[in-house]
Amino acid sequence: xxxxxxxxxxxxxxxxxxxxxxxxxxxxxxxxxxxxxxxxxxxxxxxxxxxxxxxxxxxxxxxxxxxxxxxxxxxxxxxxxxxxxxxxxxxxxxxxxxxxxxxxxxxxxxxxxxxxxxxxxxxxxxxxxxxxxxxxxxxxxxxxxxxxxxxxxxxxxxxxxxxxxxxxxxxxxxxxxxxxxxxxxxxxxxxxxxxxxxxxxxxxxxxxxxxxxxxxxxxxxxxxxxxxxxxxxxxxxxxxxxxxxxxxxxxxxxxxxxxxxxxxxxxxxxxxxxxxxxxxxxxxxxxxxxxxxxxxxxxxxxxxxxxxxxxxxxxxxxxxxxxxxxxxxxxxxxxxxxxxxxxxxxxxxxxxxxxxxxxxxxxxxxxxxxxxxxxxxxxxxxxxxxxxxxxxxxxxxxxxxxxxxxxxxxxxxxxxxxxxxxxxxxxxxxxxxxxxxxxxxxxxxxxxxxxxxxxxxxxxxxxxxxxxxxxxxxxxxxxxxxxxxxxxxxxxxxxxxxxxxxxxxxxxxxxxxxxxxxxxxxxxxxxxxxxxxxxxxxxxxxxxxxxxxxxxxxxxxxxxxxxxxxxxxxxxxxxxxxxxxxxxxxxxxxxxxxxxxxxxxxxxxxxxxxxxxxxxxxxxxxxxxxxxxxxxxxxxxxxxxxxxxxxxxxxxxxxxxxxxxxxxxxxxxxxxxxxxxxxxxxxxxxxxxxxxxxxxxxxxxxxxxxxxx
Amino acid sequence: xxxxxxxxxxxxxxxxxxxxxxxxxxxxxxxxxxxxxxxxxxxxxxxxxxxxxxxxxxxxxxxxxxxxxxxxxxxxxxxxxxxxxxxxxxxxxxxxxxxxxxxxxxxxxxxxxxxxxxxxxxxxxxxxxxxxxxxxxxxxxxxxxxxxxxxxxxxxxxx
Numbered sequence: 001x002x003x004x005x006x007x008x009x010x011x012x013x014x015x016x017x018x019x020x021x022x023x024x025x026x027x028x029x030x031x032x033x034x035x036x037x038x039x040x041x042x043x044x045x046x047x048x049x050x051x052x053x054x055x056x057x058x059x060x061x062x063x064x065x066x067x068x069x070x071x072x073x074x075x076x077x078x079x080x081x082x083x084x085x086x087x088x089x090x091x092x093x094x095x096x097x098x099x100x101x102x103x104x105x106x107x108x109x110x111x112x113x114x115x116x117x118x119x120x121x122x123x124x125x126x127x128x129x130x131x132x133x134x135x136x137x138x139x140x141x142x143x144x145x146x147x148x149x150x151x152x153x154x155x156x157x158x159x160x161x162x163x164x165x166x167x168x169x170x171x172x173x174x175x176x177x178x179x180x181x182x183x184x185x186x187x188x189x190x191x192x193x194x195x196x197x198x199x200x201x202x203x204x205x206x207x208x209x210x211x212x213x214x215x216x217x218x219x220x221x222x223x224x225x226x227x228x229x230x231x232x233x234x235x236x237x238x239x240x241x242x243x244x245x246x247x248x249x250x251x252x253x254x255x256x257x258x259x260x261x262x263x264x265x266x267x268x269x270x271x272x273x274x275x276x277x278x279x280x281x282x283x284x285x286x287x288x289x290x291x292x293x294x295x296x297x298x299x300x301x302x303x304x305x306x307x308x309x310x311x312x313x314x315x316x317x318x319x320x321x322x323x324x325x326x327x328x329x330x331x332x333x334x335x336x337x338x339x340x341x342x343x344x345x346x347x348x349x350x351x352x353x354x355x356x357x358x359x360x361x362x363x364x365x366x367x368x369x370x371x372x373x374x375x376x377x378x379x380x381x382x383x384x385x386x387x388x389x390x391x392x393x394x395x396x397x398x399x400x401x402x403x404x405x406x407x408x409x410x411x412x413x414x415x416x417x418x419x420x421x422x423x424x425x426x427x428x429x430x431x432x433x434x435x436x437x438x439x440x441x442x443x444x445x446x447x448x449x450x451x452x453x454x455x456x457x458x459x460x461x462x463x464x465x466x467x468x469x470x471x472x473x474x475x476x477x478x479x480x481x482x483x484x485x486x487x488x489x490x491x492x493x494x495x496x497x498x499x500x501x502x503x504x505x506x507x508x509x510x511x512x513x514x515x516x517x518x519x520x521x522x523x524x525x526x527x528x529x530x531x532x533x534x535x536x537x538x539x540x541x542x543x544x545x546x547x548x549x550x551x552x553x554x555x556x557x558x559x560x561x562x563x564x565x566x567x568x569x570x571x572x573x574x575x576x577x578x579x580x581x582x583x584x585x586x587x588x589x590x591x592x593x594x595x596x597x598x599x600x601x602x603x604x605x606x607x608x609x610x611x612x613x614x615x616x617x618x619x620x621x622x623x624x625x626x627x628x629x630x631x632x633x634x635x636x637x638x639x640x641x642x643x644x645x646x647x648x649x650x651x652x653x654x655x656x657x658x659x660x661x662x663x664x665x666x667x668x669x670x671x672x673x674x675x676x677x678x679x680x681x682x683x684x685x686x687x688x689x690x691x692x693x694x695x696x697x698x699x700x701x702x703x704x705x706x707x708x709x
Numbered sequence: 710x711x712x713x714x715x716x717x718x719x720x721x722x723x724x725x726x727x728x729x730x731x732x733x734x735x736x737x738x739x740x741x742x743x744x745x746x747x748x749x750x751x752x753x754x755x756x757x758x759x760x761x762x763x764x765x766x767x768x769x770x771x772x773x774x775x776x777x778x779x780x781x782x783x784x785x786x787x788x789x790x791x792x793x794x795x796x797x798x799x800x801x802x803x804x805x806x807x808x809x810x811x812x813x814x815x816x817x818x819x820x821x822x823x824x825x826x827x828x829x830x831x832x833x834x835x836x837x838x839x840x841x842x843x844x845x846x847x848x849x850x851x852x853x854x855x856x857x858x859x860x861x862x863x864x865x866x867x868x
Contacts, residue, residue: 065806065843197803204808205799206792207743207783211809214742222737248726266725267746268733337747337755337809337842386745386809387842418748612803616848620806623844646752646840655835657846 041169044128044177046121047076053152053166055082059089060117062108062358063200064388065620066675067613070198071114072121075609078191079125079184082165083152089199094364094380107359109393109505111577111673114609118671119183126181128172135171136163151190186668192609200384212356212383215343217411221250223404224270224415226260226279227424229639230501233284235260243277252277255403263408267415288639289500291331291430297497298432301453302326306493309472310481313489316446319438321528327435327517328700329683331634332428332506333649338386339421340397343413344405346371351378351402356385358393366395367402378402389624390505394426419644426504427634429455433480433517435524443529445540449491450480450517455499457509478510479680482518484543484575501636507624511576511680516629516701519572519684523691533688534559534571545580546573549602549665556661557584557600567597570688572681577673579605583622583681585689586658592708594630594690596658603662603677606669614674615662621678622660627651629683630704650704714775716741717785727773731765732756734772735782743783743812747840754839757813758782764820783812786819794863795819798856806843814839814849822857830854 040048040056048056057076063069073089076082092106129149136154137144146157153162165172186192203209228235235258243252243262248269252262258281262273287293343354344367351371357363360380368375385392401414416424431454438447456473458465465473472494481490506512526536534554541547550573554560563569566588573582586598599622608614631650635642643649683701690707691697698706711722716739723738735744735758744767747755751766758767759781787793792800795818805811817839825833833853 065808067806197800200808201803201805202800204805204811205796205815206787207741207812209808210742211745213746214736216740216742266729266733266737268729271749335842337753337807337840338745339747385807387807389842415746418750418753616803616806616845619847620844623846624842627844645748645750647748647750651840651842652844652846653840654837654846654849655831657844657850660847 041173043131043169043173044124046124047080047128049165049169051166051169053083053164054086054088055080055152055165056088056090059091060106061113062360062382062385062388062392064108064358064385064392066617067198067610068108068113069200070196071609071613072117074191074196075118075121076125078189079122080129081149081151081190084191084196086152091382092360093382094360094378106361107393108388109358109390110509111675111677114671115578115673118609122183123181126183127177130178130181131172131175132165132168134175135168138171139163186607193607193611195612196610198610198613209384211338211341211386212343212354213338213341213386213413213415215354215383215413217343217345217413220343220411220413221263221265221408222267222270222415223261223263223408223412224267224274224417225400225420226274226277227420228258228279228281229283230289230636231283231286231639232258232281234258234282236280236282238277238279240277243273245276246273249273251408253407255400255407259400261404263404263412270415271417283639289636290638291500291634291636294497294500295328295430295432298328298430298453299326301495301497302432302434302451304495306451306453306495307472308491308493309477310490310492313487315489316438316440319446320441322436322438322447323521323524323528324434324436325521325524325697325699327433327520329431329513329516330632330701331430331636332512332628332632333422333425333634333643334387334389334391334506335422335425335646335649335651336385336387336389336391339418340416341414342397342401343411344401345411346405346409349377351405352381353378353398353402354381354383355398355401356383356392357395357398358385358388359395362393363395363398366399370399370402371406389507390509391425393505422643422645422649423641426502428506428512429499429503431513433514435517435521437521437525439525439529443531443536443539445485445487445525447489448481448487450521451493451495452476452480452514453495453497454513455503456496457503457505460502475505475510479514479574479576480510480518482522484546484573485522485537485540486542507621508576508676508679511574511676512628515572515574515680516683516687519574519681520687520699523570523684523688524697537571537573543575543580545604546575546582549573549580549582549604552663552665553582553584553600553602556602556663557586559584568689568693570685570690570692572685572688574677574681576680577677578670579603579672579674579677581618581677581681583685585682585685587686587689587693589693594686594704594707596626596656596686598659598661599626599682600661601663601678602665603674604665604667605672605674605677606667607671608664608667609671611664614664617674618662618678619660621676622682623652623657625679625682626686629686629701631702633702633705712772714772714780715777716780717782718779723772725772728771730768731758731770731772731775731780732767735767735780741782741784745809745812747810747813752840753810753813754817755810755813757816757839759786759816759820762820762823764817781816783815786816793819794859795822795856798852798859801855802848802852804845804848804852806845810839810841814841818853818856822853822860826861
């Protein structure tokens with residue numbers, strides 16, 4: 001089994017757990033803790049074969065709803081010619097041997113799982129398939145090339161005799177793995193591109209699925225935290241006696257200087273203890289973070305020259321019309337459904353952590369640093385994630401759980417309250433953009449310029465971006481100057497304005513702020529050129545895949561049919577994560593609300609490994625984008641985030657969700673990303689539809705606030 | 710002090726204070742973790758269970774106020790025979806993404822469909838104010854219609 005060096009320790013642990021506590025261990029967890037199956041054969045990285053023919057495949061990436069715990073094992077299984085019904089999928093943990101990549105790279109982000117690992121996983125599985133074939137051929141004394149593989153068996157050249165993978169695994173593992181594996185031709189795919197239900201769905205409908213929030217450990221205590229405002233210099237006072245008056249509360253202490261921790265027999269008592277402690281923080285002498293002050297600084301910074309990028313072409317002689325427009329987007333929370341949560345247990349000199357993390361090995365480093373243990377003494381078990389969207393690429397909550405576990409000396413599960421989750425989130429920052437452009441008498445764009453002001457996400461994460469030689473941060477730049485339009489002259493610049501609070505990756509990252517400006521501005525240029533915005537975009541396309549997407553979108557959205565009375569449509573397109581995407585939003589106004597009636601989407605993501613899941617990701621991503629477009633707004637006053645739950649951080653609900661028409665372009669091209677591609681267009685497409693309806697151009701998000709105050 | 714409640718047909722004697730929200734008694738004392746904590750203030754609906762068949766936000770209901778009323782959680786809504794028609798429709802439509810909110814949706818929808826046969830489709834949708842951040846709502850529309858049909862057929866057959 002994978003992770004053999006840990007066999008003895010894990011076997012010992014499982015032995016200790018085999019008695020009275022076994023019932024407290026959920027099944028998925030028991031699996032993770034189970035002793036290595038001595039009979040299982042480690043065929044290739046991520047693939048183990050059991051004597052009875054079951055194939056155990058490690059899910060390389062974090063399952064946060066995007067379906068990757070099915071799709072990547074499915075790619076391996078198809079190339080291996082495994083019997084999908086006998087494939088078991090097990091989660092990754094930090095002890096697993098994964099020589100497919102540098103561990104630090106195993107981060108589930110940037111819509112990179114399928115597009116990044118598709119071919120590499122196929123090569124791994126093809127090696128295994130060829131080893132199995134070679135083992136069978138040797139037994140039969142026939143040429144491997146004359147054998148074939150089918151549903152977990154190698155078939156003899158006679159077409160009748162067959163050997164099960166389970167019977168061949170031990171010999172196959174001794175066969176040399178070919179350097180250059182032969183990949184199956186696409187027409188022999190049996191799983192890729194075919195309907196295959198996600199494996200994680202049934203457990204999520206019956207309540208059996210285990211998230212970090214659901215981890216149970218013997219004698220486990222429950223912890224919760226209160227962080228205080230941003231910029232807090234110290235925890236000035238708290239009422240320890242009041243908190244500990246409840247016999248269910250076991251401990252109260254401070255970590256990281258200002259974070260108050262309560263430990264209790266249950267989560268509710270821990271949260272109550274934090275309230276009873278009535279903590280007061282000293283905000284220090286520095287000006288307290290304020291979102292309004294930051295937005296003012298962003299607007300002010302647009303007057304500066306900034307660092308140039310995407311500069312090319314000659315200034316036009318005498319354009320027919322010039323346009324200038326300033327855009328502004330707000331701070332956004334991730335607001336995953338499962339507030340931050342993590343379980344940890346320090347025992348027998350080792351720290352075990354059950355973390356809903358997008359980055360197992362980052363979490364490992366964070367837990368090691370926080371506990372003071374060497375990384376070898378820390379194990380991260382990856383659990384299901386109750387939403388990610390970028391939030392769980394951070395390890396702050398993992399480090400906290402590690403610190404608390406070291407202090408408590410018992411298994412402990414950390415649970416943030418919803419309010420803490422919303423108030424301590426590495427937000428998508430506010431940004432401001434000033435666009436300047438021109439069109440000629442024929443209606444063609446002759447000048448396209450933009451200055452953006454805002455923070456660098458990478459500055460606080462990658463040393464290079466915090467150095468004088470820092471390149472321009474792609475999390476600022478991406479998507480600001482579209483690459484699929486004919487733009488004879490472009491010029492962009494970035495004015496860095498350091499954020500008042502920590503900021504981070506939010507679903508679609510740079511596109512989440514930049515596409516609103518870029519695709520709103522293209523609409524403004526279309527208006528200046530007196531062209532239909534769809535015609536205008538299509539007439540500027542230089543990219544054949546985007547042209548095909550827009551042609552399909554035009555038909556599917558019924559762009560050329562007049563919308564119902566009182567309705568209007570807006571369009572936006574994006575090329576990100578190696579996918580091409582277009583969306584039309586149809587809406588109306590009524591009773592002080594923006595009502596979205598229909599979202600029509602077309603995506604070219606290359607080969608769709610799980611077509612039905614691509615649709616799910618596009619439509620879910622659209623809902624996520626619409627929530628941000630209409631309502632998303634985190635505001636900070638005196639260091640205190642003003643929102644604390646879904647009651648004041650509004651998101652789209654079932655009854656407000658539009659009808660969706662979604663088309664996936666058939667393709668055999670390399671797979672592109674789909675987890676984030678569906679999100680950014682909703683923002684400009686909705687603003688463009690509102691302009692079409694009202695003649696009023698809204699240049700700040702969220703739109704509900706821009707329209708109704 | 711011990712509080713007696715019945716969850717999914719099984720009697721539990723829970724050694725908890727009466728003002729503990731039912732959510733935490735279910736999750737951390739009875740050990741049924743399918744019911745989720747999402748907001749703690751009755752907004753998001755991740756904690757929805759049924760009390761005497763009526764959907765309730767368990768994060769707001771003190772366990773001491775449940776009394777003899779039977780509590781049903783996601784683990785029990787399918788009864789002894791398998792999946793509830795709503796669960797069945799949810800699986801068939803492939804709704805869950807991260808899945809964290811889905812038990813709450815299932816409990817809410819199951820009650821709405823059972824107790825409001827006369828409501829129109831749009832009224833049903835508007836009555837469900839649970840939050841799903843993955844945005845699985847588009848598939849729920851289809852699944853709700855399908856579950857509704859299945860429940861109507863079942864009750865018709867039983868009549």
